[in-house]
Amino acid sequence: MSILALLEAKGVKAYYSVRRGYVQAVDNVDLVINKGTTLGLAGESGCGKSTLVNTLMMNVKPPLHLIEGTIILDSKVISDMGMSILKKNIWGVIVSLVPQSALNALMPTKSIEGFVRDVIGHHMSVSDSEIMSMAKKRFEELNLPVEALSMYPHELSGGMKQRSVIAISTLLNPKLLIVDEPTSALDVSTQKQVLRMLIDLRKTGITESMVFVTHDIAVLKQIADRITIMYAGKIVESAPTDNMLYDPKHPYTYSLINAVVTPEPEVRKRGLTSIPGEPPNLLDPPKGCRFHPRCLKAMDICKSIEPNLLERWGNHLVACHLFPSNS
Amino acid sequence: MLLEVRDLKKVFHVGLFKRKEILAVDKVSFNADSGKFLSLVGESGSGKTTTAKMILRLLPPTSGSVIFKGRDVWSCKKIDELRWYWKQVHAIFQDPYASYNPLHKIDRILYQVFDLMEHSGSDKEKMVKEALREVGLRPEEVLGKYPHELSGGQRQRIMVARCYLLEPKLILADEPISMIDASTRASVLKLFSMLREEHDTSVIFITHDLGLAYYVSDEILIMYKGLIVEKGSPDEVLDHPKDSYTKRLTEDIPLLYRKWTGF
Amino acid sequence: MVVPPILKDLFRIKKLDVSLGVIVGLLLISIFGSILYRVNPLAISGPPEQPPSKDFPLGTDSWGRDLLALLLAGIRNSLYIGVTAALISLSIGVITGVISGFKGGVTDSSLMLITDVVLVSPSILIMMLVAAYLKERNPIFVSLIIGVTSWPWVARAMRSQIMSLKSRDFMYMSRMAGLSDMKIIIEDLLPNMASYTFMAFVLLMSGGMIAEAGLSMIGLGVTKGLSLGIILYWAQILESVRRGMWWWFGPPGACLVALAASLLLMSTALDEYFSPRLKGG
Numbered sequence: 001m002s003i004l005a006l007l008e009a010k011g012v013k014a015y016y017s018v019r020r021g022y023v024q025a026v027d028n029v030d031l032v033i034n035k036g037t038t039l040g041l042a043g044e045s046g047c048g049k050s051t052l053v054n055t056l057m058m059n060v061k062p063p064l065h066l067i068e069g070t071i072i073l074d075s076k077v078i079s080d081m082g083m084s085i086l087k088k089n090i091w092g093v094i095v096s097l098v099p100q101s102a103l104n105a106l107m108p109t110k111s112i113e114g115f116v117r118d119v120i121g122h123h124m125s126v127s128d129s130e131i132m133s134m135a136k137k138r139f140e141e142l143n144l145p146v147e148a149l150s151m152y153p154h155e156l157s158g159g160m161k162q163r164s165v166i167a168i169s170t171l172l173n174p175k176l177l178i179v180d181e182p183t184s185a186l187d188v189s190t191q192k193q194v195l196r197m198l199i200d201l202r203k204t205g206i207t208e209s210m211v212f213v214t215h216d217i218a219v220l221k222q223i224a225d226r227i228t229i230m231y232a233g234k235i236v237e238s239a240p241t242d243n244m245l246y247d248p249k250h251p252y253t254y255s256l257i258n259a260v261v262t263p264e265p266e267v268r269k270r271g272l273t274s275i276p277g278e279p280p281n282l283l284d285p286p287k288g289c290r291f292h293p294r295c296l297k298a299m300d301i302c303k304s305i306e307p308n309l310l311e312r313w314g315n316h317l318v319a320c321h322l323f324p325s326n327s
Numbered sequence: 328m329l330l331e332v333r334d335l336k337k338v339f340h341v342g343l344f345k346r347k348e349i350l351a352v353d354k355v356s357f358n359a360d361s362g363k364f365l366s367l368v369g370e371s372g373s374g375k376t377t378t379a380k381m382i383l384r385l386l387p388p389t390s391g392s393v394i395f396k397g398r399d400v401w402s403c404k405k406i407d408e409l410r411w412y413w414k415q416v417h418a419i420f421q422d423p424y425a426s427y428n429p430l431h432k433i434d435r436i437l438y439q440v441f442d443l444m445e446h447s448g449s450d451k452e453k454m455v456k457e458a459l460r461e462v463g464l465r466p467e468e469v470l471g472k473y474p475h476e477l478s479g480g481q482r483q484r485i486m487v488a489r490c491y492l493l494e495p496k497l498i499l500a501d502e503p504i505s506m507i508d509a510s511t512r513a514s515v516l517k518l519f520s521m522l523r524e525e526h527d528t529s530v531i532f533i534t535h536d537l538g539l540a541y542y543v544s545d546e547i548l549i550m551y552k553g554l555i556v557e558k559g560s561p562d563e564v565l566d567h568p569k570d571s572y573t574k575r576l577t578e579d580i581p582l583l584y585r586k587w588t589g590f
Numbered sequence: 591m592v593v594p595p596i597l598k599d600l601f602r603i604k605k606l607d608v609s610l611g612v613i614v615g616l617l618l619i620s621i622f623g624s625i626l627y628r629v630n631p632l633a634i635s636g637p638p639e640q641p642p643s644k645d646f647p648l649g650t651d652s653w654g655r656d657l658l659a660l661l662l663a664g665i666r667n668s669l670y671i672g673v674t675a676a677l678i679s680l681s682i683g684v685i686t687g688v689i690s691g692f693k694g695g696v697t698d699s700s701l702m703l704i705t706d707v708v709l710v711s712p713s714i715l716i717m718m719l720v721a722a723y724l725k726e727r728n729p730i731f732v733s734l735i736i737g738v739t740s741w742p743w744v745a746r747a748m749r750s751q752i753m754s755l756k757s758r759d760f761m762y763m764s765r766m767a768g769l770s771d772m773k774i775i776i777e778d779l780l781p782n783m784a785s786y787t788f789m790a791f792v793l794l795m796s797g798g799m800i801a802e803a804g805l806s807m808i809g810l811g812v813t814k815g816l817s818l819g820i821i822l823y824w825a826q827i828l829e830s831v832r833r834g835m836w837w838w839f840g841p842p843g844a845c846l847v848a849l850a851a852s853l854l855l856m857s858t859a860l861d862e863y864f865s866p867r868l869k870g871g
Contacts, residue, residue: 380762383766385762385766406768406770409768410768413766413768417766418762420762425758426759428760428764428782430781430782431781439763439769442768442769443768
């Protein structure tokens with residue numbers, strides 16, 4: 001494992017067991033997250049991005065199973081750890097996940113302070129007053145009103161709730177913060193506030209690295225250093241942000257990025273592309289490259305052999321037979 | 328002028344004795360011309376969907392009028408007058424799941440509209456199949472199926488096929504592509520352009536997505552708290568916004584080719 | 591004979607088959623049993639307090655009456671009262687709920703006020719008072735008493751169904767297709783409520799049978815009547831439990847539990863089947 005890497009995942013297969021078989025939600029994924037980066041993980045719904053980030057921190061409960069693969073986080077092999085060690089030493093401490101439904105997960109009968117106690121309580125044997133002063137200090141650091149701590153969820157706006165949840169998730173300064181669709185339910189101005197806070201978390205050094213899961217690629221232009229695109233449970237391309245947005249190589253990525261519509265004259269000029277067909281059923285995915293049934297550039301080899309994710313053009317990786325290995 | 332909306336207002340009353348008033352739409356006025364694409368842009372709670380329902384003659388306004396081809400729509404009470412209206416003004420809603428009665432096959436949503444048109448029974452089937460082909464669906468794949476057996480994209484296309492059958496003069500499309508996969512959105516949008524080319528259909532897009540509005544409209548109207556705060560062509564609204572809400576909106580939208588300043 | 595696909599699908603559910611089997615089985619046994627086993631349940635047929643034997647398959651009670659005959663008649667009557675009480679409750683509940691949900695406004699608020707009052711009234715107490723007041727209680731009366739106190743939840747449930755259906759987009763699509771109100775109610779609204787109405791009926795029947803048994807066991811059931819509850823009442827008064835006469839309280843108790851549990855199981859199966867469809871898959 002390189003010294004630059006905070007998290008390294010190799011050959012990760014995470015499947016959901018259902019009556020008819022296994023839904024191959026994450027299939028043979030290799031991923032490296034370097035220290036000090038914000039990685040944007042993007043793809044359409046059903047591509048496996050939420051499953052992947054949960055698996056990366058070993059938040060794996062039936063019907064989800066980690067079939068194969070190793071995950072090394074901060075030089076520890078967390079894929080071998082038991083639940084109790086994960087809860088005590090890893091979750092909240094080294095990695096924190098703010099899930100998609102975080103806004104709705106707040107108990108309506110507990111104030112934000114109560115939530116803080118729940119989250120911090122079983123990690124450190126610190127007194128209650130110390131926990132509260134930690135929370136107050138952190139809120140001040142992040143320009144959040146301290147009064148919010150004593151309020152109940154229904155008294156706070158959506159944006160305020162989201163920022164509070166994120167702030168509390170980082171109280172113990174985890175090295176890696178994973179946020180799953182944190183702004184999808186928010187209006188654009190509130191979204192900008194939340195994004196600003198996420199950037200502050202990196203700037204102030206409270207968190208070292210971040211993974212931002214979304215289907216909204218324009219947001220990633222604003223905050224991500226690197227973008228990774230998933231399709232049907234696999235990583236198809238991974239590159240620094242501007243490379244990905246302005247020079248996408250994989251046919252799927254190309255179409256996906258050209259389907260983004262923002263109020264810019266460039267978008268009007270290039271038009272919008274769409275891809276025929278629908279994403280595949282992951283109970284029985286297509287053989288070979290999972291995108292080949294919808295790919296306008298599909299070749300014979302694509303129907304039978306899965307392309308590997310290869311590094312080309314210096315830290316721009318792509319899994320496509322159009323770009324075979326250099327040798 | 329195809330459609331004139333004049334001072335539409337909607338107040339909701341909540342509670343039995345202590346009647347609380349919610350002003351959802353506050354004196355909204357605008358016009359829509361044949362073959363023009365118009366966007367009503369606003370975030371949730373802005374009143375845009377309520378406005379659409381009043382125009383569609385589904386929700387009675389508290390005050391104000393909707394004039395279509397010179398006739399006051401809300402004073403039409405008889406069923407044949409209503410049918411005249413709905414043949415020419417129709418809707419596509421946001422949620423392709425909720426737009427169908429789950430207990431009926433999707434065929435019903437298409438065959439239903441023949442009541443609005445003067446039609447002999449003979450070529451109904453042919454017309455339905457052709458409308459489905461126009462929207463890029465194969466009739467054998469979707470006819471006879473229940474809604475839950477089809478994808479969101481297919482369901483939305485069938486809604487557009489319903490419009491193809493009617494050849495309406497005006498369609499109100501409420502977030503027509505927000506709930507379908509990004510990779511298939513552009514092809515559904517093209518269908519609206521085809522309707523415009525072939526039948527001079529005007530479309531009012533109701534959306535929160537300023538990017539979509541900019542891409543597809545001839546005119547953009549921005550709604551905020553029940554009022555129209557900005558009106559103009561896409562370039563005018565984006566490059567020279569006059570209202571502070573519009574300015575904030577254009578500053579806060581994440582862009583693909585530009586980074587936010589001071590971020 | 592063409593079997594509608596929905597029935598075919600339903601019969602594939604194991605829970606439904608089992609529960610329906612139990613109910614229909616017991617019903618058939620009680621109907622045909624009485625025909626085949628021609629013994630007057632209320633007549634003194636033999637020596638008292640006999641355990642099961644060749645002559646008396648379920649033994650006799652303290653008066654010497656044949657317990658198998660009593661059981662067969664009892665099942666029939668319990669089912670009868672269960673169905674009648676359920677129909678009464680269902681009618682009141684559905685009509686109230688539908689009117690309330692559809693009309694809205696003042697009608698809605700006033701009907702719901704009445705519903706809430708009945709809901710919070712102690713139904714068991716009321717049933718006991720009314721039952722004790724009536725010197726002669728025939729099965730219809732008992733069904734009525736039970737039916738009139740158990741409809742509020744049905745009304746509320748129907749009302750919520752209507753209210754949520756009213757604003758679903760597909761209702762708008764039908765309206766814009768120019769369908770008349772009546773056609774919309776029949777084609778769009780009622781089918782979406784049919785499954786729920788049926789489930790409510792099944793639950794009401796189960797509750798009705800248990801309520802009847804409860805009334806009977808405190809002596810307020812059908813006067814001079816026969817039901818599983820009444821058999822248990824006699825069994826209890828004459829201390830059959832303490833005296834180990836399992837053949838007296840066992841079979842009626844087991845049948846009552848089997849019937850009530852099967853009905854609950856059936857409603858669960860129906861709920862599992864219908865819910866995902868109603869939500870659109």
